[in-house]
Amino acid sequence: MPNWKWLPVAYHGRASSIVVSGTEVRRPHGQIKPPGTSAPVFGPTKSLDYELEMAFLIGPGNSLGEPVAIDRAIDHIFGFVLMNDWSARDIQAWEYQPLGPFLAKNFCTSISPWVVTLEALEPFRKPLLPQDPEPLPYLRLTNDFTYDIHLEARLQTAKLNVPHITTRTNFQSLYWSISQQLAHHAVSGCNLQPGDLLASGTISGAAEESRGCMLELTWRGANPLKLPNGETRKWLEDGDELTITGWCEEDGYRVGFGEVAGRVLPPL
Amino acid sequence: MPNWKWLPVAYHGRASSIVVSGTEVRRPHGQIKPPGTSAPVFGPTKSLDYELEMAFLIGPGNSLGEPVAIDRAIDHIFGFVLMNDWSARDIQAWEYQPLGPFLAKNFCTSISPWVVTLEALEPFRKPLLPQDPEPLPYLRLTNDFTYDIHLEARLQTAKLNVPHITTRTNFQSLYWSISQQLAHHAVSGCNLQPGDLLASGTISGAAEESRGCMLELTWRGANPLKLPNGETRKWLEDGDELTITGWCEEDGYRVGFGEVAGRVLPPL
Numbered sequence: 001m002p003n004w005k006w007l008p009v010a011y012h013g014r015a016s017s018i019v020v021s022g023t024e025v026r027r028p029h030g031q032i033k034p035p036g037t038s039a040p041v042f043g044p045t046k047s048l049d050y051e052l053e054m055a056f057l058i059g060p061g062n063s064l065g066e067p068v069a070i071d072r073a074i075d076h077i078f079g080f081v082l083m084n085d086w087s088a089r090d091i092q093a094w095e096y097q098p099l100g101p102f103l104a105k106n107f108c109t110s111i112s113p114w115v116v117t118l119e120a121l122e123p124f125r126k127p128l129l130p131q132d133p134e135p136l137p138y139l140r141l142t143n144d145f146t147y148d149i150h151l152e153a154r155l156q157t158a159k160l161n162v163p164h165i166t167t168r169t170n171f172q173s174l175y176w177s178i179s180q181q182l183a184h185h186a187v188s189g190c191n192l193q194p195g196d197l198l199a200s201g202t203i204s205g206a207a208e209e210s211r212g213c214m215l216e217l218t219w220r221g222a223n224p225l226k227l228p229n230g231e232t233r234k235w236l237e238d239g240d241e242l243t244i245t246g247w248c249e250e251d252g253y254r255v256g257f258g259e260v261a262g263r264v265l266p267p268l
Numbered sequence: 269m270p271n272w273k274w275l276p277v278a279y280h281g282r283a284s285s286i287v288v289s290g291t292e293v294r295r296p297h298g299q300i301k302p303p304g305t306s307a308p309v310f311g312p313t314k315s316l317d318y319e320l321e322m323a324f325l326i327g328p329g330n331s332l333g334e335p336v337a338i339d340r341a342i343d344h345i346f347g348f349v350l351m352n353d354w355s356a357r358d359i360q361a362w363e364y365q366p367l368g369p370f371l372a373k374n375f376c377t378s379i380s381p382w383v384v385t386l387e388a389l390e391p392f393r394k395p396l397l398p399q400d401p402e403p404l405p406y407l408r409l410t411n412d413f414t415y416d417i418h419l420e421a422r423l424q425t426a427k428l429n430v431p432h433i434t435t436r437t438n439f440q441s442l443y444w445s446i447s448q449q450l451a452h453h454a455v456s457g458c459n460l461q462p463g464d465l466l467a468s469g470t471i472s473g474a475a476e477e478s479r480g481c482m483l484e485l486t487w488r489g490a491n492p493l494k495l496p497n498g499e500t501r502k503w504l505e506d507g508d509e510l511t512i513t514g515w516c517e518e519d520g521y522r523v524g525f526g527e528v529a530g531r532v533l534p535p536l
Contacts, residue, residue, distance in 0.1 A: 001365050006308050007299050011367040012280045012374065016459045017332055026333035028456040031275050031404065040274050042404045064285055064376070065294035065536070091456070097269050099279040100368020103456040106280065108332070136299065136310045188296040188359070188371040189536075191284045268333070268457075 005133060008176035008184050010201075013085075014106035018197065020113050021082075021260040027238060027267040028107040030091035044267035045088035047221065048236040052153045052167050052212035052244050053083040055199040056178055057115060064191040070141045070183040074118070076192060077178060082112040082151075082244050082260040083199050089215055089235070111197070112244075112260040120255050124148045124248040128177045135180065138187055144177045149246050149257075151203060153212070156241040157231055163243065164227050167212050171246075173205035238266040273401060276444035276452050278469075281353075282374035286465065288381050289350075289528040295506060295535040296375040298359035312535035313356035315489065316504040320421045320435050320480035320512050321351040323467040324446055325383060332459040338409045341447040342386070344460060350380040350419075350512050350528040351467050357483055357503070379465070380512075380528040388523050392416045392516040396445045403448065406455055412445045417514050417525075419471060421480070424509040425499055431511065432495050435480050439514075441473035506534040 003009060019025075027048055033040040059078035062068050068076060085105060092104030128144040149171035154163040176184075181200075186192055202212040211217045214235050218224055221234035236242065241264070246257035271277060287293075295316055301308040327346035330336050336344060353373060360372030396412040417439035422431040444452075449468075454460055470480040479485045482503050486492055489502035504510065509532070514525035 003299075003301075003308075003362055003365065007363060009363065009367050010370050012282050012370065014280050014458060015283075016329075016461050016464075017457075019332070026457050029335070029406075030456055031271075033271075039401065040271075040404070042406055061284075064287070065533075067297070067536075088456070094271055095275060095277065096366060096368070097271065098364060098368070099277050100364070100366070102278050102280065103452070103458070106453075106458040107456040133307065136308070138297075138310055184371075185374075188298055188356075188375040189285075189294050190282060190371070190374040193284050196284075265333075268335075 006136070008181045010185065011100045013109065017106055018109045018111060021110060023110060023262060024265045025086055025108040025110070025262045026265045028088055028091070028103065029267060030088060030103045031094055032090040033094040040094055045091055046235065047089035048264060049087045049089050049214045050153060050236065050242045051085040051087055051202045052151060052169065053085050053200045053202060054080055054149070054171060054246070055083040055111060055197050056080050058192045058194055058196040058198070061193040062186055062191055065189040067189060068183055068186040070138060070179050073179040073182040076182060077118055079115040079117040080121070080257070081115055082246050082257050084110040084242060084244055084260050084262060085199060086110065110260050110262045112258045114258050116255060116257055121147050121248065123250060123253060126172055129172070131175070138183060139180045141177070141179050144179060146172050146174065146177055147248065148172055149248055151244065151246045153242060153244050155233070157227065158239045159231060160227060160229055166217060166225065167210065169203050169205050169210040169212055171203060173203055173210065174200055236264050238264050240264050276449045278453065279368045281377065285374055286377045286379060289378060291378060291530060292533045293354055293376040293378070293530045294533045296356055296371065297535060298356060298371045299362055300358040301362040308362055313359055314503065315357035316532060317355045317357050317482045318421060318504065318510045319353040319355055319470045320419060320437065321353050321468045321470060322348055322417070322439060322514070323351040323379060323465050324348050326460045326462055326464040326466070329461040330454055330459055333457040335457055336451055336454040338406060338447050338451040341450040344450060345386055345446060347383040347385040348389070348525070349383055350514050350525050352378040352510060352512055352528050352530060353467060354378065378528050378530045380526045382526050384523060384525055389415050389516065391518060391521060394440055397440070399443070406451060407448045409445070409447050412447060414440050414442065414445055415516065416440055416518070417516050419512065419514045421510060421512050423501070425495065426507045427499060428495060428497055434485060434493065435478065437471050437473050437478040437480055439471060441471055441478065442468055504532050506532050508532050
């Protein structure tokens, strides 16, 4: 989209359906419009997806009407968790115009149980990749930074002997920094509150194996994943378990994020 | 949009910036892309709008993964308030693809202070207008209903002697019923919780005077409103106060919703 390199495009998600790692996720129903048909049908999603993400929790908030300057944004962030933003792509495709995703994402969002503070991540700071065009002044931070966080998603099916790694990526691949994400969210005067969870969006890199969701990995189902035992996957199937892990490691010092795991239950 | 008559298109809004009637609303900043330019600019919105809406509060919720059948939806609704979903149209136009409105609406949402229960509205039930195409079964309710609620928006400027009524509309103009809105929201398994606020969207009717926002009243600024004292308005200006009122009345029995009012403060 033309706006993508100008602003960290975002939306408000659903808070009530955020669950902790280990909670099973029920395959959701919704309206789906098969290609070439004139009317939608109702049924369980046929394109259930994961999104490998991270998310940060707000510590101190800001008052309504008072934006957060980008050079103070980091002071409002308490720490990080891993996140799986489960998504139903067929429901999303039909509903998202013009108000964005709704049922496609509000049925479940999983996070890891431990919050890793920014202090623990200090040794793993890295410069943010150059941005072109230069961001507008309210998104411009001298020496803006990111973190070197290794991230993996692995898929366990009922038939696999060992889980298959579907995504290997790194937090540094994100275009927008966390300071930019926060400053943008609050620039309208929107008040952030302690405990608010701000998610990164899917973390994909340039390499093929670094794509953070099935939509990107399989080109919307056109190139199914081939698993080592001969199974294939366009999308997640009932009984599949998806686990995201993350860690930082440098000079023998390691910080782990644990994991966020969830198994897909058949539709009601 | 092609999906409009098939589903009550909705999005998740921001809860922290919901304020009670009388709270002043600060004109928000954001990115705006003037027509014909290659890059956006940053500044206060030039097209601040109101949206005349109503909203209902959830009473009993539902558990995650367990949808609410449409014939039980009404049991989950506690009551109604008036709502003004303040919107910045220029910010919205640039940001809303593909994830929906974000900064354009998260800076402030005003509601009336008193909740009118469904019991109080019983005498004012009316049949829902016919829907074509017939809704999918999960949105189909025998004898589905709405309410006869008169709604008005009035604008007070610094120079007007008396407020000018900009919108006269009725709750019955809504295409989707409240049962349909609730059943749709929960059909993915999304869990509603006590106190959740579900808004109707702008309530416009067929008549010119029944349009519930400046965007529709002025055709996106092309036909400015003419006020009785000669002033004109494409959008809301600093110092303008917008008030929404609503009431039911039949056979001498009247239920009032009070009002939701807010005055526009200049940008910081």
